[in-house]
Amino acid sequence: MKNFEDILWLGAHKTGTTYLQNVLDRSRSALADAGILYLGLQAFRSRCTKPLLYSGSAHSGITSGVRSVCEGRGRYLIFDENILSLVQDVQATHGLYPGGEERALHLCNTLHLDKPLLVLGVRKYSDFLPSLFCETIKAQPFLPFHSFQKTLFSALSWCDLAERLLAAFPEARLKIYTVEAMRDREAELLSWVCGNVPPSQWTVEAQSKARREGFSHDSMVLLHELAEARGIDNITATDLTNCLKAHPRDSQSRSFDPWTPSEKAVLDLKYRVDVNAIRALSRVDFWVPSA
Numbered sequence: 307m308k309n310f311e312d313i314l315w316l317g318a319h320k321t322g323t324t325y326l327q328n329v330l331d332r333s334r335s336a337l338a339d340a341g342i343l344y345l346g347l348q349a350f351r352s353r354c355t356k357p358l359l360y361s362g363s364a365h366s367g368i369t370s371g372v373r374s375v376c377e378g379r380g381r382y383l384i385f386d387e388n389i390l391s392l393v394q395d396v397q398a399t400h401g402l403y404p405g406g407e408e409r410a411l412h413l414c415n416t417l418h419l420d421k422p423l424l425v426l427g428v429r430k431y432s433d434f435l436p437s438l439f440c441e442t443i444k445a446q447p448f449l450p451f452h453s454f455q456k457t458l459f460s461a462l463s464w465c466d467l468a469e470r471l472l473a474a475f476p477e478a479r480l481k482i483y484t485v486e487a488m489r490d491r492e493a494e495l496l497s498w499v500c501g502n503v504p505p506s507q508w509t510v511e512a513q514s515k516a517r518r519e520g521f522s523h524d525s526m527v528l529l530h531e532l533a534e535a536r537g538i539d540n541i542t543a544t545d546l547t548n549c550l551k552a553h554p555r556d557s558q559s560r561s562f563d564p565w566t567p568s569e570k571a572v573l574d575l576k577y578r579v580d581v582n583a584i585r586a587l588s589r590v591d592f593w594v595p596s597a
Contacts, residue, residue, distance in 0.1 A: 314422040317387025321427030336507035407474035429485040432573040448541035465583040483593035524553035
């Protein structure tokens, strides 16, 4: 049994994961000096996440290569938001990431991770859900936002997900950060998670260069208008590309905002209440950036 703490970073989607994973990948030397082995995202997904969790049946496809990944004598950092769920499966009527805690536990048991430190990012619902939608339609057939949005407002709860993770891992601690606090403080967040890598050791890049192409509000309005005129089954990948080009997401444009003012107010209030509930949970460390 290992006598050190592996790190299992579980996302969530659209909480800065791609940027953070890129920084970790470029900072492998600093991590190695601190005794941490970062398992790169693509290699880990192909060897572990996909065969373990998304091979078409609940627990099939486990290979000897997967089993051998974490049998060394190091401290491992595993970071893959797809462990909890694929992006298109995040939402259910009754909540977010249904069964995600069981998938995380199954992966840990298979890879022999002993009492890992769990890490989860959260984001206010009024931003998270539209961003999740924009990410989903890049890889899935188009459907309008009102059809995509499955989770009842009353069932949206990051706290529920945190409690399920803590129940699945009764000896683990859970570190939680918010996207709102993380912006422009990514190095500080990474040092808080890893514990013994100072902020100056991270190889970061400018957010403006790292940002991936995304949909602006106007591009999404145009896409929904096309779907209404043609029918949703006739929206193609070319239509998505053309809408992106017609109304690119940049500093002069706003992100997709499908809410009425009253809906947004309800969602933002619910998020604030939820964050306060998470702070009160036992075995949770909630990140507060330095002043």
